[in-house]
Amino acid sequence: MSQFEPVIGLEVHLQLNTKTKIFCSCANQYGCAPNTNVCPVCLGLPGSLPVLNRQALLYAIKVGLALNAEINSFIKFDRKNYYYPDLPKGYQISQFDFPVAKDGFLKIKSGNQEKRIGIKRAHLEEDAGKSMHDNTGSCSLVDFNRTGTPLIEIVTEPDLRSPQEAYDYLNILKLTLQYLGVSDCDMEKGSLRCDANISIRPVGQAALGTKTELKNMNSFRAVKAALEYEIRRHEQVILAGGKIVQETMLWDDTQAQTQTMRSKEEAHDYRYFPDPDLVPFTVDYKTIDSVRAELPELPQAKLVRFLSQYELSEYDANILVADSGMADFFEAAVKEYPQAKKVANWLAGPVSMELKNRKIPIHGLKLTPKALVELIAKVEDGVVSNLVGKEVLGLMLDQGKGAEEIIQAKGMAQVSDDSALFAIIDEVIAQNAAVVDQIKSGKPNAAGFLVGQAMKKSGGRANPKKLNELITRKIAGV
Amino acid sequence: MSLYPLTAHALLDAFKSGKASAKEAYEDVLGRIKAVEPKVKAYVRQAKTSPDFSGGLPIPIALKDNLCTKQEEITCASRILKGFISPYDGGVIERVKKSGGVIVGFANQDEFAFGSSCETSCYGPTFNPWDLQCVPGGSSGGSAAAVAADEAVWALGSDTGGSIRQPASFCGIVGMKPTYGRVSRYGLIAFASSLDQIGPLTKDVRDCALLMNIIAGYDERDSTSVNEPVPDYTKALVNDVRGLKIGIPKEAFAEGLDPEVRASLEAALALLKKLGAAVKEVTLPHTPYAVATYYIVATAEASSNLARFDGVRYGLRAQPVKARKNALVDMYEETRSRGFGPEAKRRIMLGTYALSSGYYDAYYLRGQKVRTLIKNDLDEVFKDCDAIITPTSPTVAFKIGEKTSDPLSMYLSDIYTIPANLAGIPAISIPGGFSKSGLPIGLQLMGKAFDEEMLLRISYTYEQNTEWHTRKPKL
Numbered sequence: 001m002s003q004f005e006p007v008i009g010l011e012v013h014l015q016l017n018t019k020t021k022i023f024c025s026c027a028n029q030y031g032c033a034p035n036t037n038v039c040p041v042c043l044g045l046p047g048s049l050p051v052l053n054r055q056a057l058l059y060a061i062k063v064g065l066a067l068n069a070e071i072n073s074f075i076k077f078d079r080k081n082y083y084y085p086d087l088p089k090g091y092q093i094s095q096f097d098f099p100v101a102k103d104g105f106l107k108i109k110s111g112n113q114e115k116r117i118g119i120k121r122a123h124l125e126e127d128a129g130k131s132m133h134d135n136t137g138s139c140s141l142v143d144f145n146r147t148g149t150p151l152i153e154i155v156t157e158p159d160l161r162s163p164q165e166a167y168d169y170l171n172i173l174k175l176t177l178q179y180l181g182v183s184d185c186d187m188e189k190g191s192l193r194c195d196a197n198i199s200i201r202p203v204g205q206a207a208l209g210t211k212t213e214l215k216n217m218n219s220f221r222a223v224k225a226a227l228e229y230e231i232r233r234h235e236q237v238i239l240a241g242g243k244i245v246q247e248t249m250l251w252d253d254t255q256a257q258t259q260t261m262r263s264k265e266e267a268h269d270y271r272y273f274p275d276p277d278l279v280p281f282t283v284d285y286k287t288i289d290s291v292r293a294e295l296p297e298l299p300q301a302k303l304v305r306f307l308s309q310y311e312l313s314e315y316d317a318n319i320l321v322a323d324s325g326m327a328d329f330f331e332a333a334v335k336e337y338p339q340a341k342k343v344a345n346w347l348a349g350p351v352s353m354e355l356k357n358r359k360i361p362i363h364g365l366k367l368t369p370k371a372l373v374e375l376i377a378k379v380e381d382g383v384v385s386n387l388v389g390k391e392v393l394g395l396m397l398d399q400g401k402g403a404e405e406i407i408q409a410k411g412m413a414q415v416s417d418d419s420a421l422f423a424i425i426d427e428v429i430a431q432n433a434a435v436v437d438q439i440k441s442g443k444p445n446a447a448g449f450l451v452g453q454a455m456k457k458s459g460g461r462a463n464p465k466k467l468n469e470l471i472t473r474k475i476a477g478v
Numbered sequence: 479m480s481l482y483p484l485t486a487h488a489l490l491d492a493f494k495s496g497k498a499s500a501k502e503a504y505e506d507v508l509g510r511i512k513a514v515e516p517k518v519k520a521y522v523r524q525a526k527t528s529p530d531f532s533g534g535l536p537i538p539i540a541l542k543d544n545l546c547t548k549q550e551e552i553t554c555a556s557r558i559l560k561g562f563i564s565p566y567d568g569g570v571i572e573r574v575k576k577s578g579g580v581i582v583g584f585a586n587q588d589e590f591a592f593g594s595s596c597e598t599s600c601y602g603p604t605f606n607p608w609d610l611q612c613v614p615g616g617s618s619g620g621s622a623a624a625v626a627a628d629e630a631v632w633a634l635g636s637d638t639g640g641s642i643r644q645p646a647s648f649c650g651i652v653g654m655k656p657t658y659g660r661v662s663r664y665g666l667i668a669f670a671s672s673l674d675q676i677g678p679l680t681k682d683v684r685d686c687a688l689l690m691n692i693i694a695g696y697d698e699r700d701s702t703s704v705n706e707p708v709p710d711y712t713k714a715l716v717n718d719v720r721g722l723k724i725g726i727p728k729e730a731f732a733e734g735l736d737p738e739v740r741a742s743l744e745a746a747l748a749l750l751k752k753l754g755a756a757v758k759e760v761t762l763p764h765t766p767y768a769v770a771t772y773y774i775v776a777t778a779e780a781s782s783n784l785a786r787f788d789g790v791r792y793g794l795r796a797q798p799v800k801a802r803k804n805a806l807v808d809m810y811e812e813t814r815s816r817g818f819g820p821e822a823k824r825r826i827m828l829g830t831y832a833l834s835s836g837y838y839d840a841y842y843l844r845g846q847k848v849r850t851l852i853k854n855d856l857d858e859v860f861k862d863c864d865a866i867i868t869p870t871s872p873t874v875a876f877k878i879g880e881k882t883s884d885p886l887s888m889y890l891s892d893i894y895t896i897p898a899n900l901a902g903i904p905a906i907s908i909p910g911g912f913s914k915s916g917l918p919i920g921l922q923l924m925g926k927a928f929d930e931e932m933l934l935r936i937s938y939t940y941e942q943n944t945e946w947h948t949r950k951p952k953l
Contacts, residue, residue: 046667047544047665140806
């Protein structure tokens with residue numbers, strides 16, 4: 001048990017999926033050829049001026065409300081001044097003292113306890129371009145396509161007390177944001193980025209220790225690993241009698257360690273001042289209320305409701321809630337076929353497997369809730385076995401057809417008619433005398449092997465329950 | 479018939495009646511440029527795009543070198559933008575082109591509009607057509623000189639602290655700064671975003687109204703542009719000031735006001751009274767703080783607006799011969815050291831300081847608060863007055879080189895013009911007489927926001943009852 005307690009705060013930058021950039025009408029699109037998705041405004045050409053994208057503001061309000069924050073109806077932008085080649089104007093338009101949202105929280109489940117993580121603020125700002133440094137060191141390249149992409153920066157209070165909590169927070173935040181539909185939240189594509197602030201203090205001490213800032217973590221796993229490493233580093237320094245230097249550390253994933261940013265960076269003086277090109281204004285309460293009215297049921301509330309309304313296990317409920325598309329699909333299916341557990345099993349099992357293999361989201365599948373329950377009914381009614389049912393699902397997704405159609409077309413209906421099965425059973429019994437003897441001498445479960453053989457011979461179409469029944473009777477009768 | 483000395487409205491009449499063609503007028507202006515430009519140096523470059531005379535108002539116009547025009551080199555008279563070819567037309571340029579305007583060329587200015595004399599240009603100064611030993615005023619010195627010398631029929635400039643009005647005053651022409659938000663800033667290379675406006679420089683008040691009709695109007699690409707309907711400004715040209723109330727601030731008679739300028743002002747007051755206006759003494763108590771406020775707020779905004787000139791995407795990029803720190807920082811420092819002139823550097827440093835940590839509250843924030851007090855003074859006076867009159871400048875045009883070693887004294891020449899920018903209200907400078915040495919004296923009228931019509935009315939009346947505007951420099 002460590003004598004130190006870590007104190008962690010996280011800053012998440014989220015790219016919004018508005019149609020156009022935050023201050024100009026360039027498409028908000030990822031993956032274009034370099035410097036093709038630009039205009040005088042996002043290139044910072046002389047004489048250009050910003051005009052706020054209303055949708056970005058509405059998304060910011062939506063995020064603030066989902067994070068239980070107070071919405072600042074007075075909207076003001078400030079210039080954050082610094083020099084870097086991927087920052088065309090030499091300043092970033094951001095929000096300094098009037099963030100769109102402040103003083104919110106997000107509940108996380110840490111172990112078995114529920115904990116509130118304070119959200120200090122969430123504000124709007126524009127993204128910068130992308131710099132690439134040539135391996136030979138002869139030049140750097142800048143792509144301005146990303147300049148002007150709308151960002152929301154979400155800053156927590158230093159309420160996180162372990163790397164695991166940080167990891168949990170990020171997952172719940174990402175899920176919440178996905179439910180809102182405001183961002184792809186994809187760390188690989190860069191639509192979600194995370195920096196961390198970490199300090200440690202002796203357990204029981206109220207005063208905070210010196211913090212370091214961690215950057216360059218490219219996944220939630222990396223955030224957790226970086227925090228674990230940095231906490232150990234802080235402990236080692238302090239226990240050795242040293243002092244933590246307040247600085248920015250870069251996480252090196254390949255070396256699994258943090259490193260000081262080599263260049264001796266003086267603390268930036270950003271010289272924030274209100275951007276005179278963007279006139280401050282007030283959002284009216286009607287607008288805020290209409291955004292609030294459009295908020296979807298958020299994942300944590302949905303989980304609680306699923307547990308009680310459908311009496312699902314926590315395991316199943318968590319899988320369904322982990323994707324809002326999946327959750328909606330589930331509820332639509334249960335409406336048609338009120339056997340929540342069975343529907344949940346199919347979604348959590350075979351359907352999830354198909355999604356994984358096909359690498360598409362549930363709304364990309366050629367499957368409606370009604371079609372799924374039709375298939376489930378066929379399995380429950382014994383028309384096809386569970387195993388065949390999974391095969392039918394695959395074919396349904398390939399062809400976009402219904403279960404009935406596919407079963408008929410491929411003649412996959414389970415054979416349950418006794419007389420049709422006698423021939424197969426006779427064959428199997430004849431070919432497996434030793435097993436028959438086992439059964440006779442008191443191992444009834446060995447019949448399972450015979451059922452398996454018979455299933456094979458029937459091309460999987462025999463009703464296994466029926467087979468078992470008939471085989472057992474036959475053996476007993478012989 | 480000599481076309482180049484004519485006003486735009488006279489030329490339009492001539493075109494209409496068939497007495498002259500737009501092409502002839504343009505060629506006549508080119509001929510005039512050939513004759514006098516070597517002495518005046520109003521222009522920095524001729525427009526590249528060939529003129530089209532088919533539009534409705536095909537008047538030869540000079541554009542200040544900070545107005546982005548598609549496919550033209552635009553430099554703000556700075557080395558750091560040499561070679562920058564604008565890929566787009568600013569909002570006002572679109573309007574000028576739509577009206578059929580014939581762009582002659584780009585007029586000289588103080589570098590990035592930093593100046594009151596047109597002496598900080600990287601191309602060298604422009605010379606006052608009335609006395610070639612004197613400055614034309616600034617920063618729109620080239621625009622003013624071009625109009626005064628008939629090297630353009632009219633011109634556009636920009637005004638942040640007086641940069642249209644003061645050169646108009648020094649060059650004996652009309653210059654107007656519209657209400658902030660009246661004219662689009664999209665395409666105007668920014669100096670101080672909360673103060674800048676593009677405006678007309680013309681030979682008479684009627685031309686000013688005509689050009690305002692062309693350039694005024696909402697532009698959705700400028701968030702500070704106001705969606706207020708544009709009247710026909712020529713309808714304001716009424717020769718009648720009876721019953722109007724004109725305020726004369728007692729602070730206008732400050733130390734440093736040239737006695738001849740004062741005399742012109744007093745004569746103007748007498749004339750206006752004679753024409754039926756009521757003239758009353760008013761007070762603008764925070765006037766003594768206006769220049770200081772401006773030089774904090776404007777330079778702060780400028781320091782940020784000029785950060786984009788870094789050598790990365792356009793204009794000058796320089797690298798020192800011997801590496802100093804690292805390649806990136808070296809490039810920034812070398813580019814900006816070589817690219818900016820001394821006045822630009824001075825203002826960037828002042829502005830950066832005013833915004834810096836620990837000083838923001840004492841300088842920028844306080845400056846913005848005093849700005850509100852200055853605006854309140856004016857609002858108070860306008861409760862009771864239709865317009866306010868002052869001299870445009872405390873002096874007539876000074877000699878080239880006279881104030882360049884004393885930046886502060888240069889700054890103080892903006893004392894009368896700065897308040898209108900701080901408050902966002904419209905203001906106009908009109909010819910108000912001549913000094914004994916033959917240099918023009920300018921009078922300034924300030925009005926309520928979006929009340930350019932009042933200013934045009936009073937100016938037109940005064941103009942029609944004087945003959946200053948008919949005089950031409952001897953070149």
